[in-house]
Amino acid sequence: MTDRFSVPPVPRPVTDAWPRRPRLVEHSILPGLKLSLGITLVYLTLIVLLPLAALAVRPWEIGLDGVVRTLSDPRVASALRVSFGISLLAALTNAPLGLLIAWTLTRYEFPGRRILDALVDLPFALPTAVAGIALTAIYSPTGPVGAFAAQFGIKTAYSPIGIFIALVFIGLPFVVRSVQPVMQDLDKDVEEAAQTLGATDIQRVTRVVLPALAPALLSGVSLAFARAVGEYGSVIFIAGNMPLKTEIAPLLIVIKLEQYDYAGAAAIGLAMLAISFGALVAMNAVQIYLSRRGRA
Amino acid sequence: MTAATSSEPMVRVRLPGVALVMVAVSVLVMAGLILLPLYVVFHEALLKGLPQYLEALKEPDAISAIRLTLLVAAIAVPLNAVFGVAAAWAISKFEFRGKSVLLTLIDLPFSISPVVSGLVWVLLFGAQGLFGQWLLDHDLKVIFAVPGLVLATILVTFPFVARELIPLMQQQGADEEAAALTLGASGFTTFRRVTLPNIRWALLYGVLLCNARAMGEFGAVSVVSGHIRGLTNTLPLHVEVLYNDYDSVGAFAAASLLAGLGIVTLVLKTVLEWRHSGELSAGRKH
Amino acid sequence: MSLQARDKEFLALLGPSGSGKTTLLRVLAGLEEPDSGEVRFDGEDFLALPVRKRKVGMVFQHYALFRHMTVAQNIAFGLTVRPARERPGKAEIKRRVTELLDLVQLQGLEKRFPSQLSGGQRQRVALARALAIEPRMLLLDEPFGALDAQVRRELRRWLRELHDRAGVTTVFVTHDQEEALDLADRVAILKDGELVQLGAPNAVYEHPATPFVFDFLGQACQLPGIVQGRTLTVADWGTAAPEGAPQGAVQVFFRPDEIAFAPADGAGLAAEVLAVAQRGPDVRIDCRIEGVLMELIGHGPTLPAGVAPGLSVRVKPLRPQVYAT
Numbered sequence: 001m002t003d004r005f006s007v008p009p010v011p012r013p014v015t016d017a018w019p020r021r022p023r024l025v026e027h028s029i030l031p032g033l034k035l036s037l038g039i040t041l042v043y044l045t046l047i048v049l050l051p052l053a054a055l056a057v058r059p060w061e062i063g064l065d066g067v068v069r070t071l072s073d074p075r076v077a078s079a080l081r082v083s084f085g086i087s088l089l090a091a092l093t094n095a096p097l098g099l100l101i102a103w104t105l106t107r108y109e110f111p112g113r114r115i116l117d118a119l120v121d122l123p124f125a126l127p128t129a130v131a132g133i134a135l136t137a138i139y140s141p142t143g144p145v146g147a148f149a150a151q152f153g154i155k156t157a158y159s160p161i162g163i164f165i166a167l168v169f170i171g172l173p174f175v176v177r178s179v180q181p182v183m184q185d186l187d188k189d190v191e192e193a194a195q196t197l198g199a200t201d202i203q204r205v206t207r208v209v210l211p212a213l214a215p216a217l218l219s220g221v222s223l224a225f226a227r228a229v230g231e232y233g234s235v236i237f238i239a240g241n242m243p244l245k246t247e248i249a250p251l252l253i254v255i256k257l258e259q260y261d262y263a264g265a266a267a268i269g270l271a272m273l274a275i276s277f278g279a280l281v282a283m284n285a286v287q288i289y290l291s292r293r294g295r296a
Numbered sequence: 297m298t299a300a301t302s303s304e305p306m307v308r309v310r311l312p313g314v315a316l317v318m319v320a321v322s323v324l325v326m327a328g329l330i331l332l333p334l335y336v337v338f339h340e341a342l343l344k345g346l347p348q349y350l351e352a353l354k355e356p357d358a359i360s361a362i363r364l365t366l367l368v369a370a371i372a373v374p375l376n377a378v379f380g381v382a383a384a385w386a387i388s389k390f391e392f393r394g395k396s397v398l399l400t401l402i403d404l405p406f407s408i409s410p411v412v413s414g415l416v417w418v419l420l421f422g423a424q425g426l427f428g429q430w431l432l433d434h435d436l437k438v439i440f441a442v443p444g445l446v447l448a449t450i451l452v453t454f455p456f457v458a459r460e461l462i463p464l465m466q467q468q469g470a471d472e473e474a475a476a477l478t479l480g481a482s483g484f485t486t487f488r489r490v491t492l493p494n495i496r497w498a499l500l501y502g503v504l505l506c507n508a509r510a511m512g513e514f515g516a517v518s519v520v521s522g523h524i525r526g527l528t529n530t531l532p533l534h535v536e537v538l539y540n541d542y543d544s545v546g547a548f549a550a551a552s553l554l555a556g557l558g559i560v561t562l563v564l565k566t567v568l569e570w571r572h573s574g575e576l577s578a579g580r581k582h
Numbered sequence: 583m584s585l586q587a588r589d590k591e592f593l594a595l596l597g598p599s600g601s602g603k604t605t606l607l608r609v610l611a612g613l614e615e616p617d618s619g620e621v622r623f624d625g626e627d628f629l630a631l632p633v634r635k636r637k638v639g640m641v642f643q644h645y646a647l648f649r650h651m652t653v654a655q656n657i658a659f660g661l662t663v664r665p666a667r668e669r670p671g672k673a674e675i676k677r678r679v680t681e682l683l684d685l686v687q688l689q690g691l692e693k694r695f696p697s698q699l700s701g702g703q704r705q706r707v708a709l710a711r712a713l714a715i716e717p718r719m720l721l722l723d724e725p726f727g728a729l730d731a732q733v734r735r736e737l738r739r740w741l742r743e744l745h746d747r748a749g750v751t752t753v754f755v756t757h758d759q760e761e762a763l764d765l766a767d768r769v770a771i772l773k774d775g776e777l778v779q780l781g782a783p784n785a786v787y788e789h790p791a792t793p794f795v796f797d798f799l800g801q802a803c804q805l806p807g808i809v810q811g812r813t814l815t816v817a818d819w820g821t822a823a824p825e826g827a828p829q830g831a832v833q834v835f836f837r838p839d840e841i842a843f844a845p846a847d848g849a850g851l852a853a854e855v856l857a858v859a860q861r862g863p864d865v866r867i868d869c870r871i872e873g874v875l876m877e878l879i880g881h882g883p884t885l886p887a888g889v890a891p892g893l894s895v896r897v898k899p900l901r902p903q904v905y906a907t
Contacts, residue, residue: 048401052416054426137336137548273412
């Protein structure tokens with residue numbers, strides 16, 4: 001028997017060459033592309049794209065005027081201000097808090113460190129409604145912290161402070177989990193080099209460590225912000241929901257829906273999406289700038 | 297402070313004073329901000345004693361809320377799991393154009409407010425929605441009924457499984473599958489005997505997170521539910537109804553079940569991260 | 583290009599990265615489809631067969647061991663996925679696995695997982711796994727690429743012996759010319775998806791078909807020259823042109839260690855010695871020939887005394903190759 005094969009001309013040096021722009025679909029030997037991509041696209045279209053298209057189209061049935069009128073209504077405008085303003089404040093507050101906790105978790109060894117590490121994800125795991133009523137119980141005037149604050153004339157629950165606390169609560173894990181892996185992988189050499197060059201501990205942290213963490217920190221903060229803007233369950237109980245003061249934008253959507261004002265509800269929803277999207281794009285740009293600088 | 301015993305590389309603590317302060321502040325923040333609410337849930341639930349607590353959970357509305365929550369999760373989670381596996385297979389094993397757009401779209405539901413995730417279904421299937429009249433004509437109900445709850449939950453939990461699997465499978469590549477094919481395995485056998493065992497822990501991880509969110513979702517289902525007691529109230533909505541009725545023990549009793557779900561999820565998730573870190577996607581390795 | 587492997591041959595596909603050698607191997611395995619052309623095996627149209635029907639044993643560059651299976655399960659995989667009626671019994675599979683473990687000298691490691699093995703051991707598991715299906719052809723993609731130098735040498739000999747014993751036609755891909763020349767019965771040299779030369783290692787090494795092959799197979803020195811009739815002239819040095827040399831202006835190639843030295847007034851290329859340095863058993867001689875800086879290699883004891891920095895000598899390439907410019 002002779003084993004014989006002849007070989008066709010090899011059209012293109014592929015595997016170890018520079019990646020090309022792929023064709024629409026590259027040939028692959030593995031089966032199931034049609035099935036898996038088919039499922040993916042159909043499901044994505046039905047569950048995400050179609051509903052979002054409905055959201056994008058709906059507001060315009062009341063015309064541009066109607067949309068502008070809806071959004072400039074004092075109650076709506078105030079709710080958007082409250083949502084975005086306090087979300088930003090909470091996200092910014094989470095930056096130092098998250099940094100501190102991530103630092104502690106990666107740099108120090110102490111009893112219970114791993115439990116503390118696991119607990120960081122609690123706000124992810126705790127259903128928002130549960131967090132909402134629990135936070136309210138703590139910070140309402142009859143609750144332990146609320147009563148204490150009331151002695152100084154500070155109202156925690158049913159005020160913007162309450163919203164702020166709830167948004168810090170749900171945003172914290174985003175910052176910790178964004179910063180933590182980067183901090184873990186941070187090159188020890190670089191810090192040691194800084195030390196051999198005569199940097200003090202504070203200089204080492206501010207001049208070497210923090211700049212390296214900046215992109216991750218920013219990404220954590222923007223995730224926390226995005227989550228906070230849309231947050232409903234944990235805020236709605238503690239906010240008090242007073243028109244023009246502590247109403248959040250998602251609540252106004254619910255209210256509009258209860259009045260069967262679909263277009264108005266959709267207008268607010270679309271506005272939230274647009275503002276969040278704009279904010280994320282801006283933060284992304286800063287982040288890209290920061291990480292570019294970090295690489296140079 | 298005990299000396300560093302962990303195998304992980306730690307920067308030597310050169311300033312015990314600073315370290316002590318940092319650890320203390322971190323523990324304080326975590327305890328006061330994160331842990332206290334958890335404690336309060338159980339404290340309030342058991343405020344009037346265990347019998348009262350159990351009584352609140354045995355109430356028919358509570359039972360039906362639990363049942364509905366389980367039902368919704370039982371539909372939404374498997375669907376999202378199948379989608380997640382399919383999407384991850386397509387994205388990680390093949391090259392095609394538009395992949396990064398697809399990835400972005402898969403993550404999109406994470407950046408949508410839960411309330412909007414409910415709203416979109418009302419816009420489609422509500423009384424004045426796009427298909428509202430058609431549904432009415434055919435005597436079908438989506439909004440203020442179980443299908444609406446399921447759809448809202450699916451949208452909110454859409455990316456969970458996919459985003460656990462995609463990075464892991466991209467990192468694993470397609471070499472093992474190719475090897476299985478050269479050894480004579482069929483496509484399905486390859487998937488079942490090679491791919492699935494390689495991703496099982498990440499799949500479990502994704503399903504776990506997906507399930508926790510599905511059972512605990514509040515905003516999205518609140519919009520589509522209509523709050524019909526005993527019919528369209530899931531457990532989180534039941535909590536809200538009782539709380540607004542000033543039934544504190546009842547609300548916190550129901551909430552304690554959800555908190556328990558959260559704790560179980562957290563424990564399982566942590567165990568997975570400790571024991572199978574190598575088989576989870578990179579971001580999950582601690 | 584057209585390429586034929588002979589029965590039970592050990593064929594090396596050699597080329598720099600991007601030359602298409604791995605693609606070619608993957609086409610043979612059925613992991614990639616060619617845009618055009620054909621692959622025949624024993625007269626049979628190979629392209630019509632899906633991967634899993636081809637029965638080629640492929641050893642992947644990074645082994646692609648199933649990470650969640652033990653060594654034994656990895657090796658047995660190809661047997662256990664056969665359709666029920668062709669599948670050997672459990673005892674038979676176990677026997678085959680034991681046999682293969684013996685063959686690749688991994689007795690006692692059957693319960694280990696791939697992550698618990700060294701690189702060399704993984705490579706042997708991959709080989710055993712490929713052999714388990716009694717392949718009609720064995721394909722190895724950079725079989726030693728991921729191993730360190732010492733393990734490489736050991737495994738190379740061992741692989742050759744294994745091939746001779748198993749008697750399977752083997753095609754392997756490498757970018758390491760030493761490996762290819764040492765191991766293969768024949769070497770196919772590829773460049774930019776084209777077959778440049780095919781032949782026995784010695785033939786290829788001694789008569790590279792193109793400047794590319796010459797350069798790729800070892801160090802090269804290069805000078806312009808002219809062939810007239812049967813005489814090759816480089817600068818003021820004339821010598822017999824190699825057989826079949828083209829006429830006219832040519833590029834002359836020679837290996838830096840295939841040289842002889844002569845006194846400055848003798849025959850050869852005039853060279854100005856710039857530096858001489860002992861490098862292990864060899865001596866590296868930096869010199870300038872025809873205005874070109876060259877690094878020649880001499881062997882210590884045979885180096886004439888005249889080869890010293892600042893002196894002029896004549897260098898005579900022993901086996902110059904010429905290529906048309």
